[in-house]
Structure formats: structure tokens, C-alpha cells
Amino acid sequence: MIRSHENPLALKAGAFTVIIHLALLAALLISFNTQEHQLPNIAQVELWDSLPTRTVKLVVVKEIFKPVLQEALKEEPKPELIIEKADIEIKKKPVQKPLEKTPHKLIEKNIVEKPAEKAKPNPTIEKKKQADALKALQDDVNADTSASDKKSAAKAKADAKVAADAQSAASASAASAGEIDKYKALIQAKIQRNVNKQLCGTGNPVLEFGIGLMPTGEVNGSPHMIKSSGLPACDDAVERAILQSQPLPLPPDTKLFSQFRELRLKFHPNDGN
Amino acid sequence: MNAVNVTTDMSIFSLITGASLPVQLVMLALLITSLFSWWYIFIKVVTIKRAETDAESFENAFWTGGDLNKLYEGITAGRRKPQGTAAIFEAGFKEYARNKQQSKIEISDVMEGARRAMRATYNREIDDLDAHLPFLASVGSVSPYVGLFGTVWGIMHAFLGLANTGQATLSQVAPGIAEALIATAIGLFAAIPAVIAYNRFASSVDRLSVRYESFMEEFTNILQRKS
Structure with missing residues (x-):
């Protein structure tokens, strides 16, 4: 393999060779390690850990609160009565006073009616994880509503219910179906x-x-x-x-x-x- | 998310151990080739350097114009076997002195004999200088192809694996391709120094051989003048 006159050199050259290869390997390892540290920064992965669940919750609460209260106010027959009374009063009294009075009465009526209506949704919110309670509430609302914009509100509520279901399912078990629903909700929330x-x-x-x-x-x-x-x-x-x-x-x-x-x-x- | 996991798992060792067997064999062969080529490179660097300094010092001693007999004795007395121009001088002078003593032989034949002896030594010296250069040349030209073969094989392997899975994502092929590309990297690492060293050594050997030849011609002239 090598000439006889090269024999004394063989060992030294072999040592140099090994050193060169080890140096290259070390350089390769170091460069690979630095790459590893940089990669996660570039990718920026887990931005979506806790935020989406919070937004979903907000949606749920508002959906349950608002429409119920609004409907309760709208469906009251009494404001009409008040207006009639006010009309009567206008006939009797000077112009300025009844104008002041009627808003007062309206507000009073509202205040009186509110607690009564509020008592209903509160327990349902507490049990909102149970699909049955939500369904019952939704049915009630569906039965009450007749106008077209109210229907769309009900639809929104149904969607919110789906989101709530997804959330509860995900928290209850890491089943794949729950996971899929959860991420669908996340996608929707991010786009929204x-x-x-x-x-x-x-x-x-x-x-x-x-x-x-x-x-x-x-x-x-x-x-x-x-x-x-x-x-x-x-x-x-x-x-x-x-x-x-x-x-x-x-x-x-x-x-x-x-x-x-x-x-x-x-x-x-x-x-x- | 998956892609990041894969890249963090990637180290140079997992890439090599994860490669398929033919690719690993190619890598091993290339590594051995690389070791040998570097070994030869270091040996040749030293031997060629030494030949150049030897030629330099001998020519200095030769052209200072001392007695040729003394120079000859100084060379043969040395423990080390004479190299390069010194070996050519020794062979030529020995043959010349031997033929000169026999009065029957004509002067032209004496010169011819000395020339032949010098030519033979010159060939031997050049052969020593040329040693391992063909190996470096073939490593330089072939090992990129060997590495490429390993890469192609590895990529084929990666794509075959991809065909078995339902959904094609980059993260499924990427590790396989990275493994395969290591083979090309090793091939290039073996080839590049070999090519550079080959070119350098070839030109050095050419210059030395020109030097030896011109010394032979000049020494022949000196012998002719002496006789």
C-alpha cells in the first residue's frame, strides 16, 4: 500500500488524518446543534393554547344573557299599557309633566320585570355544561320567538351551544371527536x-x-x-x-x-x- | 408542529443510523476512502517537500564546484539511501567510474552506459514520487458519484416509504432525503481534498522531473568534458 521509504511517515500521517476527520465531525455537530436551537423560534408553534377557549366562553355567556333579556323586554305587553296611561295623563295634565313621568314609569317597570327574568337564566348558566338544560332553554326561546331577526339570534345560540358542547367534551375526555370539534371552534374563532x-x-x-x-x-x-x-x-x-x-x-x-x-x-x- | 418535532429529533447520528443499509454501506466505503486519501495526502506532502529540499541542497553542493569523487564518497558514506538528484548522480558516476577503468571500452560507450544508469534511477525516483497519485485521482473523480448513488438510493427509499402512507406531507420525506444527502456530503468531503491534492502533487512531480532531467543532461556534459 505504501512505499518502503514512506514507512516512517505512516504513523504521523495517520494521526493527522484522524485529527482532520474528528475536526470535521465536531464542526458538523456544532452546526447541527445551533440549528436545532433556532428552529423553534422560526416556527412559533403554540400560540393557541389558552386564548381560544376564553373567547368561546364569552360568546356562550353573552348569547345566553342578551337574547333572553331582550325578548323578555320586547314581549311585555305592559309598556303599551303605560303609553295608554300616559296618553290619558297627557289629556288631563299640562304638556311638560307627563313627558317627564312616562320615561320614569317605563324604567320602573323594566326594573321590576328584570329580576324576575334574570332569575331564570342564572341557574341555566351554571348548568350550561349540561346539554339538556341548554336545549330546554333553546326550545323555550324558539317557542317564544316569532320575528325573523329573533330566529337568527336562535341560530347563533345553537352555534354557541355547539361550541360549548365542544368545549365540555374536550375537557371531559380527550376523545378524538371532541378534539376535532375543539379545533374547528379554534379555527372559527381565529377567523372571526x-x-x-x-x-x-x-x-x-x-x-x-x-x-x-x-x-x-x-x-x-x-x-x-x-x-x-x-x-x-x-x-x-x-x-x-x-x-x-x-x-x-x-x-x-x-x-x-x-x-x-x-x-x-x-x-x-x-x-x- | 410535526415538522418541528422531526427537526429537533434530527442529529447527525440519528441521520446516519436511520439511513437504509445500502446508504450506510456507501457512507462507510466513502469514509474509509476519505481516511485513506487524507493519509496519502499527508504522506505525499511530506515526501514531496523532502524531495524538493533534497534536490535543492544537492544541487547547491554540486554546483559549488568541488571534487566529484569527494561528493560521491560523501553521498555513499551517508547512512541514508540517496534520494532524487543525489541518487541519479550516484548511479551515473558509479557506472562512469567503473567503465572508465576498463580501457577497452570507448568513451562514447562509457557515456552511454552512465546515461542509461542515470535514466534507470530517474525512472525509479519518478515512480516513487508518483506513488498514490492515481489513487487520489480516482477518489477525486469517483467518490462524488458514489455519494450520489447513496443519495439517489436513499431518496428512492424515502419516496417508497411515502407511497405506503395515505397523506403525503413534507415531514415524511424530509428525514429520508436528509439522510440520503449525508452520503453526497461525505462523498464531496472525500473528493474535494483529493482533487486539490492531486493537482498540486502532479504539478510538483512534473517540476521535480524536469529538474532531474536537466540535471542529468548537465551532468552528462560534465562527465563528457572530464573524459
């Missing part, structure tokens, strides 16, 4: 936050979008509208919000991803905040 609500008017528009997701949480292609809100500006705002919300939160378990490949999401841009 990015919607420019001013473009959606004062009503309560409902939109439905179909989204193709990639495993990285990015939207595959562009979201396609399934149901329009009737306001083109609002539709555009929601579509922009979907694209802006990338990457969308996905469950860490890749087995569940097949559930997220094609998503149908409903949006209520004016609800929730």
Missing part, C-alpha cells in the same frame, strides 16, 4: 377575529365557506363560498379574514387531519363581540 365587522352592516349576516386545508394549517387554493350573506363586501371581508388567519390551528395528532382536509364553516361576523 380577523373579520372587518364594519363591512357586514348592522344586521346579523350568516355566511358559509368551504375551506381546503393543508397539513401545515394553510388554506389550499382559495376558500369557496357556499352561502352568501347577501352583502358582497361582507363576503369579501370574511374571505380575506380566512386567508389572513393562516396558518389555522390544527390538532397535533396527524391522524385527525383527514377531518380537516375539507371544512365547512359558518360565520356570524357580528356575533361574538
Whole structure:
């Protein structure tokens, strides 16, 4: 392998060779280690740990409180009576006084009626994790409501109920179905936050979008509208919000991803905040 | 999230141990080649350097114009076997002195004999200088291909594994490709120094051989003048 006159050199050269290779290996290891430390910073993963659950909770509480109170106020027959009384009073007395009086009476009536109505929702809120109680409440409300805008409020409540269910299911057990619902709620909440609500008017528009997701949480292609809100500006705002919300939160378990490949999401841009 | 987990798991050792067997064999072969080529590189650096200093010092001693017999005795008396120009001088002068003593031989034949002896020693010296250079040349040209073979095999392996899983994500192929690319990296690490060393040594050997040849011609002239 080597010439005889090279024999005295062989050992020294061999030592140099080993040193060179060890140096390269060390350089390689060091560079690999520095890369490892930097990577998590670039990726920025767990931004979505606790925030979404809080927003969902808020939605639930408001949904249960507001409509019930509003409906209770609206359905009262008594304000009409007050107005009649006021009319009578106007006939009897000078103009200025009844004007002052009637608002007072209205407020008084409201105050009187409020505690009575408030007593009902409170226990239901406490038991909101139980789906039955929520359903009973929803049924009550459905029976009461007749106007079209009230119906949409009920729909919003149903969605809130789904979110609440998802939350309770996720907390009760880490079953995959609960996980899927939880992350669907997370995706919805993240998009909802990015919607420019001013473009959606004062009503309560409902939109439905179909989204193709990639495993990285990015939207595959562009979201396609399934149901329009009737306001083109609002539709555009929601579509922009979907694209802006990338990457969308996905469950860490890749087995569940097949559930997220094609998503149908409903949006209520004016609800929730 | 998955991708990050995978990258944090990646260390150079897990990449090598995780590679498929043919890729590992390629890596091992390349590592051995790299070790050998560096070994030869260090040996050649020292031997060529030594040959250059030897030639330098001998030519200095030769052209200072001392007695050739004294110079010859000084070389043969040394413990070390003469190298390079010294060996050529020794062979040529020995042959010349031996033929000169026999009066029958014509002067042209004496010169011819000395030339032949010097030529033979010159060939032997150049052969020693050229040693291992073919090895370095083949390492330099072949080991990138060997590394590439390992990489192609590893990537094939990675994509075959991808075909078995339902959903194709980058995180499933990336480790396999990274493993495979290690083979190319090792191949290049073996090849680049070998090519550089080969070119350097080849030019050094060329310059030395020119030096030896010109010394032979000049020494022949000196012998001719003496006779």
C-alpha cells in the first residue's frame, strides 16, 4: 500500500488524518446543534393554547344573557299599557309633566320585570355544561320567538351551544371527536377575529365557506363560498379574514387531519363581540 | 408542529443510523476512502517537500564546484539511501567510474552506459514520487458519484416509504432525503481534498522531473568534458 521509504511517515500521517476527520465531525455537530436551537423560534408553534377557549366562553355567556333579556323586554305587553296611561295623563295634565313621568314609569317597570327574568337564566348558566338544560332553554326561546331577526339570534345560540358542547367534551375526555370539534371552534374563532365587522352592516349576516386545508394549517387554493350573506363586501371581508388567519390551528395528532382536509364553516361576523 | 418535532429529533447520528443499509454501506466505503486519501495526502506532502529540499541542497553542493569523487564518497558514506538528484548522480558516476577503468571500452560507450544508469534511477525516483497519485485521482473523480448513488438510493427509499402512507406531507420525506444527502456530503468531503491534492502533487512531480532531467543532461556534459 505504501512505499518502503514512506514507512516512517505512516504513523504521523495517520494521526493527522484522524485529527482532520474528528475536526470535521465536531464542526458538523456544532452546526447541527445551533440549528436545532433556532428552529423553534422560526416556527412559533403554540400560540393557541389558552386564548381560544376564553373567547368561546364569552360568546356562550353573552348569547345566553342578551337574547333572553331582550325578548323578555320586547314581549311585555305592559309598556303599551303605560303609553295608554300616559296618553290619558297627557289629556288631563299640562304638556311638560307627563313627558317627564312616562320615561320614569317605563324604567320602573323594566326594573321590576328584570329580576324576575334574570332569575331564570342564572341557574341555566351554571348548568350550561349540561346539554339538556341548554336545549330546554333553546326550545323555550324558539317557542317564544316569532320575528325573523329573533330566529337568527336562535341560530347563533345553537352555534354557541355547539361550541360549548365542544368545549365540555374536550375537557371531559380527550376523545378524538371532541378534539376535532375543539379545533374547528379554534379555527372559527381565529377567523372571526380577523373579520372587518364594519363591512357586514348592522344586521346579523350568516355566511358559509368551504375551506381546503393543508397539513401545515394553510388554506389550499382559495376558500369557496357556499352561502352568501347577501352583502358582497361582507363576503369579501370574511374571505380575506380566512386567508389572513393562516396558518389555522390544527390538532397535533396527524391522524385527525383527514377531518380537516375539507371544512365547512359558518360565520356570524357580528356575533361574538 | 410535526415538522418541528422531526427537526429537533434530527442529529447527525440519528441521520446516519436511520439511513437504509445500502446508504450506510456507501457512507462507510466513502469514509474509509476519505481516511485513506487524507493519509496519502499527508504522506505525499511530506515526501514531496523532502524531495524538493533534497534536490535543492544537492544541487547547491554540486554546483559549488568541488571534487566529484569527494561528493560521491560523501553521498555513499551517508547512512541514508540517496534520494532524487543525489541518487541519479550516484548511479551515473558509479557506472562512469567503473567503465572508465576498463580501457577497452570507448568513451562514447562509457557515456552511454552512465546515461542509461542515470535514466534507470530517474525512472525509479519518478515512480516513487508518483506513488498514490492515481489513487487520489480516482477518489477525486469517483467518490462524488458514489455519494450520489447513496443519495439517489436513499431518496428512492424515502419516496417508497411515502407511497405506503395515505397523506403525503413534507415531514415524511424530509428525514429520508436528509439522510440520503449525508452520503453526497461525505462523498464531496472525500473528493474535494483529493482533487486539490492531486493537482498540486502532479504539478510538483512534473517540476521535480524536469529538474532531474536537466540535471542529468548537465551532468552528462560534465562527465563528457572530464573524459
